[in-house]
Amino acid sequence: MGKITVNGKAQELESPLTLSALIALNNVAQPDMVSVQLNEEFVGKEDYEQTTLKDGDEVDFLYFMGGGSRP
Amino acid sequence: MNFTEDQVNRYSRHILLQDVGVEGQERISSGKVLVVGAGGLGSPVAFYLAAAGVGTIGLIDGDVVDLSNLQRQIIHFTADVGKPKVISAKEKINQLNPDVEVVTYQALLTAENAQEVIKDYDFVVDGTDNFPVKFLINDACVITGKPFSHGGILRFEGQTLTYLPGAPCYRCLFHAPPPPNAVPTCSQAGVLGAIAGMLGTIQAAEALKYLTGVGELLTGKLLSFNAKTMTFRAINTKRSEHCPVCGKNPTVTKLIDYEQAVCDISDRRKT
Numbered sequence: 001m002g003k004i005t006v007n008g009k010a011q012e013l014e015s016p017l018t019l020s021a022l023i024a025l026n027n028v029a030q031p032d033m034v035s036v037q038l039n040e041e042f043v044g045k046e047d048y049e050q051t052t053l054k055d056g057d058e059v060d061f062l063y064f065m066g067g068g069s070r071p
Numbered sequence: 072m073n074f075t076e077d078q079v080n081r082y083s084r085h086i087l088l089q090d091v092g093v094e095g096q097e098r099i100s101s102g103k104v105l106v107v108g109a110g111g112l113g114s115p116v117a118f119y120l121a122a123a124g125v126g127t128i129g130l131i132d133g134d135v136v137d138l139s140n141l142q143r144q145i146i147h148f149t150a151d152v153g154k155p156k157v158i159s160a161k162e163k164i165n166q167l168n169p170d171v172e173v174v175t176y177q178a179l180l181t182a183e184n185a186q187e188v189i190k191d192y193d194f195v196v197d198g199t200d201n202f203p204v205k206f207l208i209n210d211a212c213v214i215t216g217k218p219f220s221h222g223g224i225l226r227f228e229g230q231t232l233t234y235l236p237g238a239p240c241y242r243c244l245f246h247a248p249p250p251p252n253a254v255p256t257c258s259q260a261g262v263l264g265a266i267a268g269m270l271g272t273i274q275a276a277e278a279l280k281y282l283t284g285v286g287e288l289l290t291g292k293l294l295s296f297n298a299k300t301m302t303f304r305a306i307n308t309k310r311s312e313h314c315p316v317c318g319k320n321p322t323v324t325k326l327i328d329y330e331q332a333v334c335d336i337s338d339r340r341k342t
């Protein structure tokens with residue numbers, strides 16, 4: 001099937017996989033709270049189900065980070 | 072700008088530095104930077120900008136120093152507990168470098184005051200710990216075309232992105248703030264104190280690079296690191312055409328005060 005890159009690490013694509021399935025497969029904590037990029041572009045949550053990954057795709061899970069000080 | 076002998080001596084390591092030099096130091100010395108939040112990130116940011124001789128440093132923070140802040144908020148000392156953070160920070164900056172003019176706002180940044188506060192500055196540094204204000208800074212800077220540095224830290228991790236007009240904004244990556252309490256803040260989940268220094272010094276370097284025009288900024292790149300493995304990664308990012316503030320059909324056209332997490336409000340005086 002090919003190889004994809006998830007957060008900079010290579011991952012084997014064994015069968016056709018949607019973004020939703022990839023999120024489940026990678027045990028993403030709080031999947032509602034993660035922001036997903038496919039090939040450097042933002043993907044809306046409503047599109048996870050119909051987005052099928054292909055060889056060479058780069059996926060990044062971005063997490064919210066607060067920190068600092070309350071102003 | 073004519074530097075005095077003392078100033079030439081004070082800034083000699085910048086003046087010696089190829090790419091900065093006298094001209095770069097002049098840009099730093101006439102630069103104006105607003106630091107939002109005088110806490111974990113704001114402390115190292117303000118210290119390094121002050122040491123560098125940034126002409127005007129604005130500090131906005133409505134909080135007072137608490138004993139639990141001192142583990143990471145290095146601009147505040149034990150004797151400052153109970154003192155407004157902006158006053159405590161201004162005192163240290165004045166001692167470090169009397170060349171710097173410090174403007175303090177002992178207040179929260181809100182939808183009402185944000186544009187008025189940021190308008191006088193060349194560059195804004197986000198050193199806040201909460202998402203409502205992070206999104207407010209982003210929106211105010213995008214709407215008014217103001218460069219800024221986003222910074223976030225949690226536990227052993229940090230992330231930062233620099234915005235310039237036309238570049239991807241924070242909302243291009245994160246379309247909307249998480250619901251209150253959905254994502255832990257440092258006051259809920261903790262943070263290794265030195266992480267604030269690691270990220271804050273990156274933000275200070277970005278501000279100085281912006282003022283001097285040296286190098287490439289972290290625009291279109293979310294730099295993130297995990298100090299447990301000490302791995303750094305720059306994630307390339309593009310503008311999202313669906314971005315609520317800088318996309319094709321923006322839905323955010325004026326500033327919004329998002330709801331604060333309940334525990335954040337009740338903990339205000341404790342964190």
Ligand SMILES: [Zn+2]
Nearest residue numbers: 240243314317
């Ligand atoms: Zn945007």
